[in-house]
Amino acid sequence: MIERLCIIGVGLIGGSLARALREAGACQEVVGAGRNAGNLQTAVDLGVIDRFETDLARAVAGADMVVVCVPLGAMEAVFAGIRGQLEKHAVLTDAGSAKGSVIEAAQRAFGHVPEFFVPGHPIAGTEQSGVEASFSSLYVDRRVILTPLPATAANATDRVREMWQAAGAQVVSMDPVHHDAVLAATSHLPHVLAFSLVDTLSRLDETDEVFDYAAGGFRDFTRIASSDPVMWRDICVANGDAIQLMIEHYIADLQSVSEAIQNQDGERLLDIFSRARAARDRYIDKQGRSG
């Protein structure tokens, strides 16, 4: 049981966690924190949080669990703002989509990575953002990856794991470098590709016409290009090396498809497309198990 949960950054991710924990009876009080009082008041009105503070020191006072759900680029400033203000028994975690950069931010802000800090990443979300889009079942059957360091207190990791489990998630642990490589492949690269495709098309001469003749598949394919640009800018800066590596891989593969097209090499194209369809169908089957 969490006595006082402090959510710093009450948007889709933080708001949904607060809703889930309240609904599960897993926390007694939720304090929201952030810079925008209007947004925080909305969160109170929606019943997502009990009260809010715009001052970070006041926000974390008395909290036994502090979850930082701000864009990656704002992590270090938040850490600096709560340094020395946390309760002795408090556990600190975050929900950033890249882990190496958050760990570095903690190191810079605190002087070392605190033993009570458990880096985390819920693999959930939609292209929506903001507390209005939050809902209590966002994490049900979703993965949450924790990337504790050797120095991280086992007890802190346990408490963060229990929190996410109470929200319905499946929690796994992973090395932060490995996390960043896997996420670069499976989430960061696709987002970059989708943003890039829509941007390419929007700069063609006949843009209006192009979008006019886009069919249903295009809408699905580009849905993730409606995601929050600030969040994705921060991810690309924070996990740049891993993302760049994946882009290089991808461009090489795409160039080889392009060559096959140039050579009218139908056999090779059929090979690639069949292998891709089989891989995706295998993946869909796997996902079917956990919904």
Add this chain to the structure above:
Amino acid sequence: MIERLCIIGVGLIGGSLARALREAGACQEVVGAGRNAGNLQTAVDLGVIDRFETDLARAVAGADMVVVCVPLGAMEAVFAGIRGQLEKHAVLTDAGSAKGSVIEAAQRAFGHVPEFFVPGHPIAGTEQSGVEASFSSLYVDRRVILTPLPATAANATDRVREMWQAAGAQVVSMDPVHHDAVLAATSHLPHVLAFSLVDTLSRLDETDEVFDYAAGGFRDFTRIASSDPVMWRDICVANGDAIQLMIEHYIADLQSVSEAIQNQDGERLLDIFSRARAARDRYIDKQGRSG
């Protein structure tokens, strides 16, 4: 009113057209044709067609409307098979996703592009294929592009337009070269990108894990990679020049995103991502009008 409709290739596209026209009372009899008698019998059992022929000459006998819905690579053989067999008053059209190559196929098979042939392309479909996936409302409020040539009989174009309108579609006319450029951008490129992404990921060392941690957005993004590989091989061969040009555009833009990531140029990334989101949201709003 169509007296006898002949659908050559009874899958998702041909089957859905037959269903729609029957439901609208816009045709009296539907004859299916193809090479696979088992599939055609399924189409009869499902009530999609009245009867079938596996011999093309017999299939088109007595038909006043012949619609060829086979993969692009099979067009020329079908045209050769029906050459000299069509009724004098018959109109011929197709549903191929690229138009230049179909027109060339007709030219080779018939010796010239017949005046009764109206090249066409319904912008509809799902990643499913086969007559079992067909449904009568597939074309409702969807675009159908016709690309008649100067020599095409106006009366033939009118009859094909009326057919698609009876199926619920919005019919527009376009130059075939322009059609192929627009579709390369809006449909062919995204499919190549999706196939290529899944293929890239499926050849990483930790493939299982990669797909394990893929979230909802990835499923949407890669849905089109579950499309029929044969159909897409044919499209890539048939519309190769236009697709290659789009891939080149895309790689150049992606490389510039990659550079911005390398330089940690957050401003440039935010610019690109914001522009893309705005373009997509504008497009979504437009589509909202027609559902």
